[in-house]
Amino acid sequence: MDVLNAIVALSNFVLIPAIAYGSQLALGALGVTLIYGILRFSNFAHGDTMAFGAMVTILVTWWMQSLGISLGPLPTALLALPFGILGCIALLVLTDKAVYKFYRAQKAKPVILVIVSMGIMFIMNGLVRFVIGPDDQRFADGERFIISARTFREMTGLSEGLAFRTSQGITIVTAVVVVIALFWFLNRTRTGKSMRAYSDNEDLALLSGINPERVVLYTWMLVAGLATIAGVLYGLDKSFKPFTYFQLLLPIFAAAIVGGLGSPVGAIAGGFVIAFSEVTITYAWKKVATYLLPEALEPDGLVQLLSTDYKFAVSFVILLIVLLFRPTGLFKGKAV
Amino acid sequence: MKKLLMATAATALVAGAAYADGHGNEVKIGVILGFTGPIESLTPSMADGAELAMTEVTESGMLLDGMKVTSVRADSTCIDAGAATAAAERLVTSDGVKAIMGADCSGVTSAILQNVAVPNGVVMISPSATSPGLSHADNEDNGLFFRTAPSDARQGVVMTDVLIEEGITEVAVTYTNNDYGKGLADSFEAAFEAAGGTVTINTAHEDGKADYSAEIGALAAAGGQRLVVAGYVDQGGSGIIRAALDSGAFDTFHFPDGMISAQLEENFGDEIEGSTGQHPGTDSPGAAAFSEMVGGAFDPTSPFTPESYDAAALIMLAMQAAGSTESGDFKDHVMDVANAPGTEIFPGQLGMALEMIKNGEEIDYVGATAVELIGPGESAGNYRQIVIEGGKITTAKFR
Numbered sequence: 001m002d003v004l005n006a007i008v009a010l011s012n013f014v015l016i017p018a019i020a021y022g023s024q025l026a027l028g029a030l031g032v033t034l035i036y037g038i039l040r041f042s043n044f045a046h047g048d049t050m051a052f053g054a055m056v057t058i059l060v061t062w063w064m065q066s067l068g069i070s071l072g073p074l075p076t077a078l079l080a081l082p083f084g085i086l087g088c089i090a091l092l093v094l095t096d097k098a099v100y101k102f103y104r105a106q107k108a109k110p111v112i113l114v115i116v117s118m119g120i121m122f123i124m125n126g127l128v129r130f131v132i133g134p135d136d137q138r139f140a141d142g143e144r145f146i147i148s149a150r151t152f153r154e155m156t157g158l159s160e161g162l163a164f165r166t167s168q169g170i171t172i173v174t175a176v177v178v179v180i181a182l183f184w185f186l187n188r189t190r191t192g193k194s195m196r197a198y199s200d201n202e203d204l205a206l207l208s209g210i211n212p213e214r215v216v217l218y219t220w221m222l223v224a225g226l227a228t229i230a231g232v233l234y235g236l237d238k239s240f241k242p243f244t245y246f247q248l249l250l251p252i253f254a255a256a257i258v259g260g261l262g263s264p265v266g267a268i269a270g271g272f273v274i275a276f277s278e279v280t281i282t283y284a285w286k287k288v289a290t291y292l293l294p295e296a297l298e299p300d301g302l303v304q305l306l307s308t309d310y311k312f313a314v315s316f317v318i319l320l321i322v323l324l325f326r327p328t329g330l331f332k333g334k335a336v
Numbered sequence: 337m338k339k340l341l342m343a344t345a346a347t348a349l350v351a352g353a354a355y356a357d358g359h360g361n362e363v364k365i366g367v368i369l370g371f372t373g374p375i376e377s378l379t380p381s382m383a384d385g386a387e388l389a390m391t392e393v394t395e396s397g398m399l400l401d402g403m404k405v406t407s408v409r410a411d412s413t414c415i416d417a418g419a420a421t422a423a424a425e426r427l428v429t430s431d432g433v434k435a436i437m438g439a440d441c442s443g444v445t446s447a448i449l450q451n452v453a454v455p456n457g458v459v460m461i462s463p464s465a466t467s468p469g470l471s472h473a474d475n476e477d478n479g480l481f482f483r484t485a486p487s488d489a490r491q492g493v494v495m496t497d498v499l500i501e502e503g504i505t506e507v508a509v510t511y512t513n514n515d516y517g518k519g520l521a522d523s524f525e526a527a528f529e530a531a532g533g534t535v536t537i538n539t540a541h542e543d544g545k546a547d548y549s550a551e552i553g554a555l556a557a558a559g560g561q562r563l564v565v566a567g568y569v570d571q572g573g574s575g576i577i578r579a580a581l582d583s584g585a586f587d588t589f590h591f592p593d594g595m596i597s598a599q600l601e602e603n604f605g606d607e608i609e610g611s612t613g614q615h616p617g618t619d620s621p622g623a624a625a626f627s628e629m630v631g632g633a634f635d636p637t638s639p640f641t642p643e644s645y646d647a648a649a650l651i652m653l654a655m656q657a658a659g660s661t662e663s664g665d666f667k668d669h670v671m672d673v674a675n676a677p678g679t680e681i682f683p684g685q686l687g688m689a690l691e692m693i694k695n696g697e698e699i700d701y702v703g704a705t706a707v708e709l710i711g712p713g714e715s716a717g718n719y720r721q722i723v724i725e726g727g728k729i730t731t732a733k734f735r
Contacts, residue, residue, distance in 0.1 A: 013553035013556060013557070152584075162584075163584050285557065309513070309542070
């Protein structure tokens with residue numbers, strides 16, 4: 001019984017939150033890594049791209065809710081998601097045509113593109129705040145829980161509860177589906193292969209007749225889709241506030257770099273590494289230890305490695321360690 | 337040339353006279369509150385409360401030969417000391433306010449006091465800054481700072497009494513990471529442990545985050561019969577409660593003043609059934625008189641609204657007692673008008689009080705919150721104990 005209680009407490013406070021958060025980070029990091037691999041720069045505007053896609057989705061969700069359209073137990077935002085992706089694609093393609101194309105034609109150095117993306121970040125930042133405001137927005141509806149802590153306790157008779165929110169379930173399922181679809185696209189389709197070819201060796205790809213503008217276009221479309229999905233999932237699971245998306249930039253980049261910039265597998269692994277370290281290092285293990293250890297060994301303290309105030313510092317430290325000992329990341333991306 | 341000089345001097349004189357005349361019958365009082373930021377849902381009715389007192393005095397025509405009182409609002413933001421200081425500086429130097437009703441949150445209040453009020457010699461009466469750090473025992477404030485809210489050292493003791501009476505001996509505490517939260521959490525921990533209770537964990541949370549599951553993980557591991565949330569309802573406080581409810585870590589909570597507002601009912605309703613809390617408040621006849629006077633114009637029971645009325649009233653009564661609108665003159669009279677001896681003054685009787693002061697009689701301002709200033713000029717502290725019943729905040733009793 002105690003072992004079961006320990007497992008439930010651990011899942012409730014560590015495993016489920018970390019897996020959901022890790023999936024959100026992984027989707028975000030995939031977008032960053034695709035841009036780095038194919039367009040060859042670090043896109044600082046990615047957090048705000050996520051915010052923009054989520055914002056369009058929220059606006060459409062509200063419109064659908066006002067019309068009485070709903071998905072029953074699932075959040076309406078899932079229906080609005082395609083519209084959000086379309087809006088985000090429009091924005092990214094427009095920025096590419098208006099800004100990045102100019103620098104690409106000049107063969108600008110990556111560092112210049114990074115600065116340019118920072119400018120774009122501030123513009124998107126302002127755009128999102130201008131349209132929807134800087135405050136928290138609620139757009140989640142439908143059933144809140146797949147299983148709530150109270151029902152779980154009543155069902156199993158355990159003293160620990162296990163809460164599994166609908167948004168967490170959707171996040172995990174969507175992330176798995178999206179990742180499978182992305183890998184199938186990159187490895188099996190002609191366009192996907194041409195994108196990988198372009199990423200591996202630009203000159204060779206051009207010689208073999210790949211149209212660079214098309215590759216760029218498809219990349220932006222993919223990135224818009226990933227960013228919007230990640231943004232909406234994060235907003236559904238936590239809350240939508242433009243500033244938190246801007247703050248997400250750090251863990252997302254940490255995830256992409258830890259996994260190896262330019263490597264899609266690495267981005268996913270990195271997302272989970274960062275999420276799990278943030279949650280486990282700041283978790284107080286007292287409860288779990290009390291269940292597992294014999295009474296004589298029960299801890300008096302909280303058995304917490306770091307106070308939760310230092311959550312963000314954890315991703316920094318992991319980033320530093322990886323850059324020091326394995327600059328190309330866990331999965332051999334391109335050197336930063 | 338001589339003529340020109342003369343003309344210039346004459347014009348200047350006339351202009352000066354006109355200027356003096358224009359301001360002779362008007363005194364401006366600054367109302368500096370966090371109209372944006374973590375307590376933005378509380379501040380509108382606080383400002384209305386203060387302005388109600390000013391209107392009452394203006395209409396009575398009794399303040400220093402029929403002086404008109406106008407309010408100048410400014411935004412303290414509650415958290416940004418730089419912005420609050422700039423706003424207060426503007427009030428004092430450019431709008432020429434004679435006294436400040438404010439600020440609200442403890443951090444910005446102390447910033448304004450040190451950077452603006454003390455250098456310029458302007459009286460500040462805060463309706464809601466409750467940090468124990470603002471009790472200036474050694475006159476660091478030159479006698480310029482007062483508050484109609486009690487220090488959190490007192491709230492910590494009241495909170496302990498409420499919880500012990502409920503039979504709660506083990507709690508977890510989380511506080512918003514600023515002067516207010518830390519001060520309150522520490523004074524509560526000291527009082528609760530002195531009363532024989534156990535605080536299993538006393539940890540900070542940052543405002544404005546999207547996700548508090550890590551914080552709740554630590555709080556849940558430490559455990560406790562109830563979770564004390566010393567935060568803001570418009571900020572991290574609500575996030576913490578949401579995460580605690582979702583993960584089933586805590587079902588009941590205890591709320592200090594920053595958490596109690598209509599927003600709390602709206603956010604959680606009967607999900608937090610049985611939770612308790614307290615905020616400054618009183619059942620003295622003044623509170624009822626104040627509610628009646630307000631009518632339906634704004635919510636008279638919203639936290640710190642009656643305190644705001646009292647803060648503004650004290651400023652004007654002290655001005656009358658000193659016969660001057662200059663802070664340097666009336667700062668020494670604030671304690672006199674607030675405390676016994678004298679005739680008790682309730683809301684709606686400001687005109688009468690001003691007249692009595694004019695006739696040389698003593699008054700004892702009771703106001704909407706049973707004001708009694710102690711020590712370095714802060715309220716002795718009356719609290720309204722609340723409990724969440726049927727999804728509504730209901731009054732349990734007064735302390």
